[in-house]
Amino acid sequence: MRNLKLVAVASAAAATLAACATTGKPAAPAVRINADPYPSTYQPYAGAPTLIRNVTIFDGEGGQINGGSVLLADGKVQAVGTDVQAPAGAIVIDGAGKYVTPGIIDVHSHLGDYPSPAVQAHQDGNEATGPARPEVWAEHSVWPQDPGFSRALTNGGVTALQILPGSANLFGGRSVTLKNVPARTVQGMKFPGAPYGLKMACGENPKRVYGSRNTMPSTRMGNIAVTRQTWLQAQAYKRKWDAYQKKGGDMPSRDLAMETLSGVLAGDILVHNHCYRADEMAIMIDLSKEMGYKIGTFHHAVESYKIADLLAREGICSAMWADWYGFKMESYDAIRENIPFVHNAGACAIVHSDDPNGIQRLNQEAAKALTAGRRTGVEISEATAWTWLSANPAKALGIFDKTGSLRPGKMADVVLWNGNPFSNYSRPERVWIDGAEMYNAASPNKRPVSDFELGQVGEGDVK
Amino acid sequence: MRRVATAALLVGCSLLLAAPATAQTIAITGGNVAIGDGSEPIRGGTVLIREGRVVAAGAQVSVPAEATVIDATGRWVTPGMVAGFSRLGLADVDAVEGSNDISANGPFSAALDIAPALNPNAQPVAINRADGVTRAIVAPAVGRSIFAGQGALIDTGADLEPVTRARLFQYVELGEEGASEAGGSRASAHVLLRNALREASELSRFASPIRGGGARQRPGVPENPTDPKLLTSDAQRSDDVLLTRFDAAALVPVLRGQQILMVHANRSTDLLQVIGLRREFPNLKLVIVGADEGWMIADRLAASGIPVIASALTNLPGSFESLAATQSNIGRMRQSGVKVAIGTVDDDDPRMAFRVRWYAGNLVGLSKIPGAAGLSWGEALRMVTSAPADAVGLGAEVGSLQPGRRGDVVIWSGDPLDNGSIPEVVLIDGVRQPLENRQTKLRDRYRDLQRRELPEAYRR
Numbered sequence: 001m002r003n004l005k006l007v008a009v010a011s012a013a014a015a016t017l018a019a020c021a022t023t024g025k026p027a028a029p030a031v032r033i034n035a036d037p038y039p040s041t042y043q044p045y046a047g048a049p050t051l052i053r054n055v056t057i058f059d060g061e062g063g064q065i066n067g068g069s070v071l072l073a074d075g076k077v078q079a080v081g082t083d084v085q086a087p088a089g090a091i092v093i094d095g096a097g098k099y100v101t102p103g104i105i106d107v108h109s110h111l112g113d114y115p116s117p118a119v120q121a122h123q124d125g126n127e128a129t130g131p132a133r134p135e136v137w138a139e140h141s142v143w144p145q146d147p148g149f150s151r152a153l154t155n156g157g158v159t160a161l162q163i164l165p166g167s168a169n170l171f172g173g174r175s176v177t178l179k180n181v182p183a184r185t186v187q188g189m190k191f192p193g194a195p196y197g198l199k200m201a202c203g204e205n206p207k208r209v210y211g212s213r214n215t216m217p218s219t220r221m222g223n224i225a226v227t228r229q230t231w232l233q234a235q236a237y238k239r240k241w242d243a244y245q246k247k248g249g250d251m252p253s254r255d256l257a258m259e260t261l262s263g264v265l266a267g268d269i270l271v272h273n274h275c276y277r278a279d280e281m282a283i284m285i286d287l288s289k290e291m292g293y294k295i296g297t298f299h300h301a302v303e304s305y306k307i308a309d310l311l312a313r314e315g316i317c318s319a320m321w322a323d324w325y326g327f328k329m330e331s332y333d334a335i336r337e338n339i340p341f342v343h344n345a346g347a348c349a350i351v352h353s354d355d356p357n358g359i360q361r362l363n364q365e366a367a368k369a370l371t372a373g374r375r376t377g378v379e380i381s382e383a384t385a386w387t388w389l390s391a392n393p394a395k396a397l398g399i400f401d402k403t404g405s406l407r408p409g410k411m412a413d414v415v416l417w418n419g420n421p422f423s424n425y426s427r428p429e430r431v432w433i434d435g436a437e438m439y440n441a442a443s444p445n446k447r448p449v450s451d452f453e454l455g456q457v458g459e460g461d462v463k
Numbered sequence: 464m465r466r467v468a469t470a471a472l473l474v475g476c477s478l479l480l481a482a483p484a485t486a487q488t489i490a491i492t493g494g495n496v497a498i499g500d501g502s503e504p505i506r507g508g509t510v511l512i513r514e515g516r517v518v519a520a521g522a523q524v525s526v527p528a529e530a531t532v533i534d535a536t537g538r539w540v541t542p543g544m545v546a547g548f549s550r551l552g553l554a555d556v557d558a559v560e561g562s563n564d565i566s567a568n569g570p571f572s573a574a575l576d577i578a579p580a581l582n583p584n585a586q587p588v589a590i591n592r593a594d595g596v597t598r599a600i601v602a603p604a605v606g607r608s609i610f611a612g613q614g615a616l617i618d619t620g621a622d623l624e625p626v627t628r629a630r631l632f633q634y635v636e637l638g639e640e641g642a643s644e645a646g647g648s649r650a651s652a653h654v655l656l657r658n659a660l661r662e663a664s665e666l667s668r669f670a671s672p673i674r675g676g677g678a679r680q681r682p683g684v685p686e687n688p689t690d691p692k693l694l695t696s697d698a699q700r701s702d703d704v705l706l707t708r709f710d711a712a713a714l715v716p717v718l719r720g721q722q723i724l725m726v727h728a729n730r731s732t733d734l735l736q737v738i739g740l741r742r743e744f745p746n747l748k749l750v751i752v753g754a755d756e757g758w759m760i761a762d763r764l765a766a767s768g769i770p771v772i773a774s775a776l777t778n779l780p781g782s783f784e785s786l787a788a789t790q791s792n793i794g795r796m797r798q799s800g801v802k803v804a805i806g807t808v809d810d811d812d813p814r815m816a817f818r819v820r821w822y823a824g825n826l827v828g829l830s831k832i833p834g835a836a837g838l839s840w841g842e843a844l845r846m847v848t849s850a851p852a853d854a855v856g857l858g859a860e861v862g863s864l865q866p867g868r869r870g871d872v873v874i875w876s877g878d879p880l881d882n883g884s885i886p887e888v889v890l891i892d893g894v895r896q897p898l899e900n901r902q903t904k905l906r907d908r909y910r911d912l913q914r915r916e917l918p919e920a921y922r923r
Contacts, residue, residue: 334902341906442833
C-alpha cells in the first residue's frame with residue numbers, strides 16, 4: 001500500500017472542491033484517497049547488541065554456516081559469517097550445539113480472527129453474508145489478546161504472520177500482516193510497510209455455504225461465474241477511477257469492495273487464493289489472466305504436485321501442509337511429497353499452518369516434508385528447506401526486502417533453537433523481533449501472557 | 464488379520480477374537496529394539512515372533528533355525544503405535560456424510576456399537592498402517608445424548624476384519640459437550656448419567672443372571688455376556704424411564720464393571736466429579752479421556768488409579784474447560800503417578816493418529832525447557848504403545864514387545880519419535896502388511912510430469 005501514490009485527504013472536503021466538468025471551467029484536480037487509513041503504529045522494542053557465536057546457521061536463503069556467528073544490533077542483522085566480532089558491550093551468546101535461523105513466517109493464520117477460546121463471540125473470520133466480500137478487512141476482526149500469538153512465538157519461533165479472512169466467500173476480504181509482538185491494538189502489531197493481501201477461495205467452501213442457502217454459487221461453475229462477474233465490476237470501477245485520477249472532475253462514488261479489487265488490478269494488493277485441486281488452480285490461473293491480475297500464492301494447495309510445472313512457469317507460490325488429508329473431498333488427493341515435489345519442480349514452496357496448533361510446529365512440518373521427499377529420492381538440504389519457512393513466505397507477503405533471511409540490514413527477526421530445528425526434540429530458546437528479545441526460555445519475564453490469561457489458572461505457565 | 468470363526472468367550476469379559484494360527488516364525492535381528500514398556504532401546508536386539516505373537520525381544524534372544532530372518536541392522540524396532548484415542552475406521556472422508564459413521568442422531572445412544580460401522584478399507588486405515596499405527600482405540604462421538612455408544616480396539620491390517628475387541632467401552636461426555644447434549648448444563652448431564660445408571664440397575668435386577676460361555680441359546684437370539692440387551696426382553700421396567708430398553712440394557716455391563724466407562728472431560732472440577740462417581744457406583748471401571756486440566760489435580764487422579772488418555776500438545780485455552788491447558792500436562796501427571804497415555808483427543812481423530820509418535824517426541828523435547836515437564840524417550844514411546852493398551856485393560860494383549868503380546872512390530876528407518884524416520888516394515892499379528900495406499904500411488908503417478916505417450920490416468 002505504501003507504493004500507492006494516493007495520500008490522505010478527507011473525502012467530504014473533496015466533494016465540495018470538485019468542479020462541474022460541464023461548465024467549461026477546468027476540472028478540479030482529483031482528490032487523493034487515503035490508502036492507509038489504519039496505519040501501523042508498531043514500534044520495535046529496544047534490543048541490546050547481541051552476538052550469537054559458535055552456532056549452526058541456516059541463513060534463510062539456502063545457505064548453511066557451521067560454527068558461525070550472527071550479530072544483531074540496532075534492530076537489524078548486522079553481520080553473519082564465521083568471523084564476526086562482538087562490538088564492545090555486546091551480549092555474547094555461545095550457541096554450541098544450537099542453531100540460528102530467521103524467524104518463521106506463517107503466510108496463513110487465523111490467529112485473532114478465529115482466536116482461543118473458540119467461542120461463538122470470537123468467530124470473526126468469515127463474513128459469510130455474501131460470496132463476494134472484498135470490502136471486509138481481517139484487521140478489523142483481529143483480537144490482539146488471542147493467547148495463540150504467544151504459543152506461535154515461544155514454541156513456533158514465528159516472528160511474522162499473515163491473518164486472513166476465512167474461505168466461506170469467493171472474495172473473503174483483505175488480509176493483514178503482523179509482527180508477532182503483543183500490542184494493545186491491531187495497529188500496534190501491523191507489519192510496517194507490508195502490502196495488503198486479498199483472500200480468495202475456490203472449491204467446496206463457497207459453493208457449500210451459499211448453495212445450502214439456495215443462492216449462487218452452488219456449484220464450481222457458479223463459483224467461477226460469480227468471481228468473473230465481480231472482476232468485471234472491478235475493471236469498470238478502476239477505469240472510472242483511473243480516468244478521474246488523471247482528469248479530475250466529479251469524484252466517482254467510493255466502493256470499499258471495488259477499491260480492494262482495484263488495488264489488486266493495480267498490483268498493489270497481493271492475491272492469496274485458497275484452492276485445493278489442481279484443475280481448479282489451472283482455471284484460476286486462466287481467470288487471473290482474463291481479468292488482468294496476478295495470483296501470488298495458492299493456499300492449501302494439496303494438489304500442487306499435479307501441476308508443479310505449471311506453477312513454476314507462472315511463478316505462483318504454493319502454501320501447503322506436510323500431511324493433512326482427507327478431511328473433505330477436495331483434500332482427498334493430498335500426498336506427503338507435495339512440498340518437496342513442488343520445490344523440486346522449481347516452483348515456490350511454503351509451509352503454512354491455518355491452525356493455532358500447527359503454527360507452533362511449522363519447522364517440524366518442513367522436516368516431515370523433507371523426510372517424505374528423501375524416501376522418494378528428492379534430496380533437499382535442510383538449509384534449502386528453511387526457505388519454505390521464512391524467505392518464500394516473506395516473498396509471498398511482499399516483505400522479503402525487510403525480513404525473511406539473515407541478510408545484513410534486514411530486520412533482526414531471529415530464532416536461536418536449542419538443537420536442530422528439523423528435529424522434534426528442538427525448541428526455540430530465544431526469539432528476537434527487530435532485535436528485541438521477545439522470548440527467552442530461561443526467563444519467565446520473557447514469556448508473553450495475554451490479557452485473557454491473566455488471573456486464570458495457569459497464568460504464565462510454560463505452555 | 465484373518466480371524467478364526469469361533470470367538471473365545473470369557474465370562475464377564477468382552478468378545479476376544481483370536482488371531483490367526485500362523486505357524487511362521489519371524490526373527491527381526493540387529494535393530495535398535497525398544498520394548499514399549501518405558502525402557503530405553505536395546506542396541507543389536509532381536510525380536511522373535513511365532514504364531515503371530517512375540518516370543519522374546521531383547522539382547523540375548525537366540526534365533527531358531529526355522530525362523531524367517533529380517534535384518535534390521537541400523538534400523539529401529541518397536542511395537543506398532545497404539546492410537547490411544549481415535550475415530551479411525553469410522554470415516555473415509557470426514558465431510559462426506561455417507562462415508563462418516565462417527566456419530567448418529569437416531570433414537571439410540573448407549574446401545575450403539577461401532578463394530579458394524581468400521582470400514583477397514585477407508586483410506587485413513589491404510590495411511591495410518593503405512594505410518595506405523597497397528598492398533599487403535601476407536602470411540603464413537605455423541606449425537607443426541609451424553610452417551611455415544613460402545614467403542615472397540617481395532618487393528619489396521621489390510622483385511623476385512625478390523626475388530627480386536629468389540630464393545631470394549633461405553634463412551635460418555637461429561638464436560639462442555641456433555642452439558643450441551645444434556646440440554647445446557649453440567650448439572651443436567653450428571654442427572655442424566657445417574658438416571659441412566661438407575662434404569663440400567665433396574666433392568667439388571669429384573670434380568671436373568673448373566674450367563675457365561677455355553678449358555679443356552681434361544682433360537683435366533685445371539686447371546687453375549689457383555690450385551691444383555693437381547694437377554695432381557697422379558698425384564699420388567701417401571702414407567703418412569705427416559706432411555707430405550709436397548710440403551711438401558713447396554714449400560715448394565717458398565718454398572719457391573721464388566722465394561723469400561725470412558726468419560727470425556729477436561730475441566731479440573733469435571734475430573735473431580737468423575738473421580739467421585741465411584742463413591743456412588745463402586746463397580747464402575749473408569750477411563751478418562753481429555754483431562755486438559757488433569758495436571759491441576761494430578762494427585763487426586765493418581766490416588767484414584769483411573770487411567771487417563773490425553774492429547775499431548777494441547778496448550779491453548781480453546782474453551783473454558785481447558786483454560787489451564789499446557790504441554791506439560793502429561794509430564795506432570797506422569798510425575799504424580801497418574802496412569803497416563805497419549806491419544807488424539809479432538810485432534811483430527813478419524814485420520815491423524817499417526818502423529819502420536821511425533822507428539823511423543825515433542826514431549827521428549829519439552830523436557831529441555833525450564834519449568835516444563837516432559838518425558839524420557841522410553842516413557843514417551845510407552846505413552847503411544849503399551850500405555851494406551853494398559854488404559855483399556857489390554858496391555859497383556861497388545862502394545863509392547865514383551866512375550867505373549869500380539870506380533871505388532873514396526874521396523875523404522877530411524878528414531879520413530881523424530882521426524883526423519885519412516886516405517887519400512889509393518890507386522891500385525893505377525894503378518895507383514897502392505898504399505899501402499901492412494902497417497903503412495905498418486906505420488907508415483909505424478910512423480911514425473913513429463914508428457915508421455917498416454918495420459919497420467921494410464922500410469923499405475
